Every structure is written in C-alpha cells, then in structure tokens.
Amino acid sequence: MIFSNLYEELFYKALKIRLVEERIIELYPSDKIQSPVHLSIGQEAVAVGICQSLKPTDLLFGTYRSHAFYLAKGGNLREFFAELYGKVTGCCQGKAGSMHLTAPEVGFMGSSAVVASTIPHAIGAALAAEHLKKEQTIVTVFGDGATEEGVYHECLNFVNLHRLPVIFICENNGLAVHSKLEARQSYKIMEQARTYGMRATQITDGYDFMKVNEVISTIIEEVNKTRAPHFVEIHTYRYREHVGPGEDFNAGYRSNQDLEAWQAKDPLILNPELVAKYSPAIFQEISEAVDFAEASPWPGKEHLLSDVI
C-alpha cells in the first residue's frame, strides 16, 4: 500500500492492529481461539512507532502482550490467526498460541509468558552481533512490572558494564495484572535505570505514534553511533482487561475516567475519516487471514514430538 505521508502510514498500521484485535474479541466467544490473549488495544502506537524505524534484520524481543509488535514488525497476518487457532499453518505450527508469537523472518524473536524473561536474550543477541560484526539494532520490550524482576536489574548492570548497543523499551501502562505502580515500586523507572549509567528518555504521549517514531529514530541513530545502550520509558494505557477480550472497569481497580482521558487523545478515535478510508482494505485482509486459519489443518500426531531437542 502506498501512503501519502508517514502519518497515514503509521495510522494505517496502528489501525490494522486494533481491527485485528477487535476481530479476536468477536471471535473469542466461538471458542475457536483457545489461547489466553493479552490484547494490545490502546498500546498500538508504541509498537508502530518503534518498528517503523527497524529493518527486518533488526531484532526485537517482546512479551506475552505482543500482538501489536508481531504485526508492526511485519509478521504475517495469516500465520498470526492460524497460530491463535492452533493450526499447523501458524507461525509456530500451533505450538505457541498468542503468548509465544514469533516471526524470525522479520526479526520478531520468540516471546515469553514469563515476565522479564526475554530481556537477557536481547543482551545476548547484542553480544553476538558485536562479536560477529552484524549491523543490527537490538530492541527489548517489556512492561513496567518487569522492572521489579531481579533479572531486569542483572541485565541493566551487564549491558552497561559491557556497554552493549541494546535499546530498552519499557511500556509503562501502570498495571501489573490489576496492581498499580504505587503498590509495587519504591522507585521511578527511568530515574532508577539512569543509576546504572545509561542514557534514558521518557515519552509520556504513548498514544502518539509520530512522537514515538521521531524519538526512537533519533535514539537508534545515536545507539548505532555510540554502541551504548539507551533506555526509553513510554507511558501508555491498556484499554482491555489484563488477559481476555473484555473490559473490566466495573472491577474497581481503575476508573473509567482514566480510559476516557487516554481515548480523548487516541488518533484512532479522533480521526474517523482515516478510519473510514483504510478500514475496508484491512477488513478484507483480516477476513482472508481468518478464512485461512479456519480452513487450515490441525497439527497432527507427527508434530507432537517434533522439535523437542
């Protein structure tokens, strides 16, 4: 698809993620997707803004909430739906489901359901890239909850000690399942990261894909030059429940006003003309991908014990 400007391109990509996830919500009651989904709705701009500046050979390590990053990095939509359906044509032959999406052909590395566990993988990949003189940008994406894990601090220490060119992206949506930051953290995320001696940047407008892209592009250039790590905290907001297709504002742990405040700045809501312009083509692509998933075969007995060792 040809776009007249960067804004429309990023808008299209963010919209596609949202419409894909809204389709998942529609499909979920049918029980055809038997996999816990951690939806990215509300956080699309982060993924789109970052991945726009990455090449397919650049590596990005994500989390169990990675639908947005999988798609933004260029992962195949048919293989995405087939994977959610548990079909053998999925990106991981139906062995991964929603939480372990991967698309190595475009540099989207294996995602994990254990919080913070892919952060060291990015550092190891950067170590290898330096050693083998590969020209790659390496990005690790994690949530605010991950910053509470021991391995996160181990990694910040190591990456600064060895001065490896890794871009750390903290998607701060303020929630770990239902627990708020103030119940979990004695520190400020970005300030704390700086104590390891690394450069750090904060983006509070996580809904603004143009802003995210602009800042990240600059940081990638800088990191490629300095070969040193950079930490980026991006504030964002999760519109849906932690896991599952629903909204849970009636549960009392957060207020509808928070949601409304973010939605009031959400380009995908504020610009119905562009939504109308691009939705039909996206719906068509989604429809074909879902049909592909529905028509695809299940993995057979021959797959049960393949690829164990």
Added chain:
Amino acid sequence: MSVSAEPKLKSQIISYREALFQTMRDALSQHSHTIIFGQGVDDHKGTFGSTVGLAEEFGPERVFDTPLMEEGMMGIAIGAALNGLYPIQTHIRSDFGLLAMNQIINLAAKYKYMFGGRFEIPLLVRMVVGRSWGQGAQHSQSLQSLFAHIPGLTVIMPASSQSILECYPYLISQHRGPVISLEHRLMYDLQFGVEAASEVNESPLTSRKVRTGKDITIVATSIMVLEALRAAEHLTRVSDIDCEIIDLNCISHPDENLIVESVAKTGKLLVADTSWRPYGVSAEVCRIVCERAPFNLKAPVVTLGMQPAPCPTAKSLEDIYYPNLQTLTDAIATLVTGKTAHGIGLPDEQSMADVYKRFKGPF
C-alpha cells in the same frame, strides 16, 4: 592417583581436568563463534584449571568473568546462541545453577519446541558437583534428575576423561540444542586412560558399557561409575562375582536397550547414583526395566544414593551420608548371592578413601 577403568588398551593418560582444559581450548581455537563465560573463568584458578590462561590466549571478548547474575547470564547465553554464537557457561557449583532455573526450564528447554522449530539454541552449561571436605548442603547437590526431567534439555555426567573428550567436541561442533553437563569436582585430579576417538561418527550422547560381566548389572553415574569399577575389581579378587557396569553418561537420554539387554543377561540390577534416590536416576532406571522387561529380573532391584537429607558438613556424618566402597560392595554381593550373610570379604578402605582424604578444600 590412577583409577583403572576398562578397556585395557590405552594410548594416553590424561586427567579429567586436562581433558576439560583441552576441550575448552579446542573449542575456542577451532570454532571462532565459541565464547566461554562464568564466575571466575578468567582468574588465576580458571574454573579449577579448566579455563586457566584462555582469556589471555583468546582475548577478553571470548573468555570473560561475569557479575553474579545466574539467571541473566543464562538468558544472555540463549540470546547469544540465537544470534550465532556458541556459548559455554560455567557454574563452579551446580547449586548456583538453581538461580538460573527460570531461563533453563522456562526458556532454554522450550525455545525450539514452543516456537515450532523456528529457533535452535546450541549451548553448553558446565556445572560442577562438589563433595567432601565440608562442602555442606549448598555446595554438594547433584541435580541431574531435576534437569533431566524437563523435555528439551540434554543432560550429561562425564565419568571419565574419555567421555569429556568425546562429548564436548561433539556438542560444540554438531549438537544444536542446550546441554547441561554435570562435572564432578572430585574427578578433576584423577588420571584416566583414553583412547583416540573412534572414526565412527556416532553420537556420544548415550550410555556406555564400561565393564562386561555376567552376574549383575550395575548402572552408575559420574563418580559412582569409578566406585562400581573398584567394587567389581575387588569382587573379582575375593569371589567369583562378575559385574557388568554401565556408565549412564547421558542422563536425559540413556541407552535403554543397553540396560534392558544387560539385565536380560544378568537378571540382577543395582543402580548407583550420586544423588537422592526418590524420583531420581535410580527411579528412572527402574522404570525403564519395569516397563520394558520386568520378567528378566530374578531379584528385587537395589538402589544406592545419598541419604534422604541435605548434605551435612561434619565428617562423621558425611562419611555415612554417601554410599561408599564397602556399602556398594556389600550391596552387590548381597544381591548376587541372595544372602545378607554372603561371607564375601569387603574392602577395608572407605569409598575412594585415598582420594577423599587427599582432597583439600576449600573448593
């Protein structure tokens, strides 16, 4: 000290430590994508001598010390393997490997399968099992069954220099998955006869028969293979008991046929492991025989391992915590004769007594 181990024809004598050093050095010199890291790999002691001088020879980019971050370093090994390196990670005690369990079990073991075969993570984690001279509860654990329980991991316990010289180069040049090797600290100083590697290109990641006999099958791991060989030699001298000994070697993927066929011949099975018996190697070897050919057993199986408690430091307790040459010899004689009052003379010395007495810590 020299431990006699079959086969008899040897072309060279080399210590366990020297075998480790040789394979580590060869890995670096023959494979430019190999790196070695772990606590103290580049210090003057160099992981009990197995990596000493390698940082100077191959550079600090390829051989480097790490912060005390076991989980993080295991994850870094995974990431490095994903992007083209062959990482070798060391833990000077296997107990410290427990801090890396999340990365080992949740990530390394699953990385290939969980992503439908899209990735491979070839890497080696060397962990050292301690014993004797007051190593205590947290410097002595032998965790092979814990790791071998998890699909996706390959777990080996080299019981000789030969095993190291065959397994490590094979892993580094040909094996494409994560491997945990549990080395035994007390074997580092032992000399072993070794043969040149055979020309047949078979995977060494399996079990091996180290003594042929007709009266009893002893399946052993790590240093218990040496104990079994010593017990067998003693029994040859004082009785007509003829032991067959299988070195399990690859704990996660033992040669089941070798075990079952041996038991079919001898009718008697004794398992001697370096760890606890419940839910462990002993239980697993018994499972294999019970599922495949229980009718070949002419007597109940016998298993030997550590006492079901954490390891004590006091020598008086440690001496009775582990099976020793006497208890092993007695167990073999009892099983073969079918009598506890078998009348066969037991060896005077305690288990590997001269080795253990000679071993001076602190590590």
